[in-house]
Amino acid sequence: MEKLANLSSTQVSIFSSTLQVITPKLTKNNYKDNYRFWRSQVLSAVGAHELEDHLTGSIPCPDLIIVSDNDSSSQSSETLTKEKINPAYVAWKKTNKFLVTWLLASISESRALHLRNLLQTTQKGSMNVSEFVKKMKSFAENLSGSGQVISDEDLLQYVLDGLGPEFDAVVVNLTSRIESKFDSVSLQEAQFLLQKYEMRLE
Structure with missing residues (x-):
């Protein structure tokens, strides 16, 4: 100690x-x-x-708090106690x-490889668009914590790759905008369009 x-x-x-x-x-x-x-x-x-x-x-x-004894005076028989950080x-x-x-x-290299693999292979499945995007964002944030920053553009591409065939029409549109030099799309805008399209499918 x-x-x-x-x-x-x-x-x-x-x-x-x-x-x-x-x-x-x-x-x-x-x-x-x-x-x-x-x-x-x-x-x-x-x-x-x-x-x-x-x-x-x-x-x-060790304990967070310790108690120390302080004599109040030489004439007093009582002892004062004082708590302080240990x-x-x-x-x-x-x-x-x-x-x-x-x-x-x-072991961070292993963790980074695992997180990147999750970004590449995770599918939307039964999740709604909001839940799926949130999950993918958490993977990207954790990967950034390992020293590998994922751009919004790359994250959006991972999101689009994980959508089911029912989203093909909107995916084609968003992909063409991502590749365009004149009509880019942000992750936030893409999520809004995907949620709007999802509502039409229901």
Whole structure:
């Protein structure tokens, strides 16, 4: 616990610049073959900074609030108590956030590939247009969080690719506008047109 209590923001910054990048990244396809090697690299890296107990859960999260005793005066026999933020808790949270970010970096490639695959293969199915577009937007936002930004134009194309044959007429129209240099269409406008077309189908 003392190790965490003395951990400063500067030290966390040092960890972030000295902890090695784990390669190869752990992916869905190589998980069985690479997990043991990946795990040994992770434990070796954090062990060099004496953080293995934190990573394995041997050091639990400290209490947020601690109570300190303050003598009111030398003449008083009563002791006043004062609640304050536990420095060990603050240090633990900083370390935990750093380790989570570092670990995700070693598997983010897998996550990014999975999200991009969802964008390419997800179909509207029984969802209405609003629900489908919302779902596709969430995939794109999560993918952006992995460092791969999806433009609105590309997202719209994924949306159009996921619509059923009943939307062919409006898809052809929107696709031609996307490819046109003079009559572009925004994602918001396309969603409005698709919802309007959906109402006509009902």
